[in-house]
Amino acid sequence: MNEFQRESIASALDALERNNPTAAPVRELERKLVGKWRLVYTDRMILGWRRTQLYLTSNAKPGLVHLGEVTQTIHAPEATATTATSFHDVHIAASGCAENQVEFRIFGGIQGLYAVAAVYGTDAQDGMRVWVQSRSSSLQPAKFASMMNEQRQRTLKELFDPTGHLDVTYVDDSYRITRDDKGFVYLWERVPAI
Numbered sequence: 757m758n759e760f761q762r763e764s765i766a767s768a769l770d771a772l773e774r775n776n777p778t779a780a781p782v783r784e785l786e787r788k789l790v791g792k793w794r795l796v797y798t799d800r801m802i803l804g805w806r807r808t809q810l811y812l813t814s815n816a817k818p819g820l821v822h823l824g825e826v827t828q829t830i831h832a833p834e835a836t837a838t839t840a841t842s843f844h845d846v847h848i849a850a851s852g853c854a855e856n857q858v859e860f861r862i863f864g865g866i867q868g869l870y871a872v873a874a875v876y877g878t879d880a881q882d883g884m885r886v887w888v889q890s891r892s893s894s895l896q897p898a899k900f901a902s903m904m905n906e907q908r909q910r911t912l913k914e915l916f917d918p919t920g921h922l923d924v925t926y927v928d929d930s931y932r933i934t935r936d937d938k939g940f941v942y943l944w945e946r947v948p949a950i
Contacts, residue, residue: 765797769933769941773925780883781924781932785850786832788927793944795826796931800940824859828944830876843887848877854888858916862900869896874918884923893917 781788833850858870872893879885893913895901904912918936926933932944 762799766799766941769926769943772931773933776926778927781927782849782878782886783883785878789924789932790830790832791949792827792829792947793932794947795828795942796945797943798940800938800942821863822861824861826859827857827947828854829857830854833878843877843889846877846887847880848887849880851875851877854918856916856918866897866900868900870894870912870916871896872916872918879921882923884925885921886924887921888918890917890919 778784778788831853833852852875854874854876856872856874860868860870862868870893873891874888875891876889877887879887893916895904895909895912901909920937922934922936924932924934930946932946934942934944936942
């Protein structure tokens with residue numbers, strides 16, 4: 757994707773955010789956010805030594821690993837979920853669990869999955885902010901995990917660790933835009949329930 761295309765997408769996302777039909781998305785958590793979402797676009801790129809560390813392919817350079825679909829499942833809030841102390845003493849209105857899954861294919865046809873389980877808490881003072889804390893991660897199949905040394909596994913965790921906060925800046929019945937505390941934007945599409 758060239759710079760003009762990235763700027764066009766950024767402009768379109770900004771326009772959507774200015775016309776957000778849901779004023780306080782996290783206050784409508786169960787109605788608007790709970791469910792499964794597919795990542796459509798992000799301005800976050802895996803470059804340099806991280807790309808090399810993970811053997812990632814690109815259009816310009818072949819590699820061992822090709823990233824596939826990224827999905828996120830947000831579960832309904834739980835009465836017994838994490839307390840506010842896990843989120844820097846922020847007053848939490850609701851909390852629950854979520855999972856991110858990154859599919860990949862290894863040269864030779866092996867399919868794999870990197871999964872991250874997390875807890876979230878909606879900020880009681882901010883109708884757009886969600887605090888996230890990673891709880892665990894797994895890499896499947898096990899034989900792929902055994903191929904990756906400790907440094908590569910650490911790099912994978914760094915790249916896909918959702919810990920921090922994000923703002924839900926747009927949500928309707930089909931799409932959601934989030935911006936994380938690292939400055940990246942994500943456009944998600946709702947996956948219809950089967």
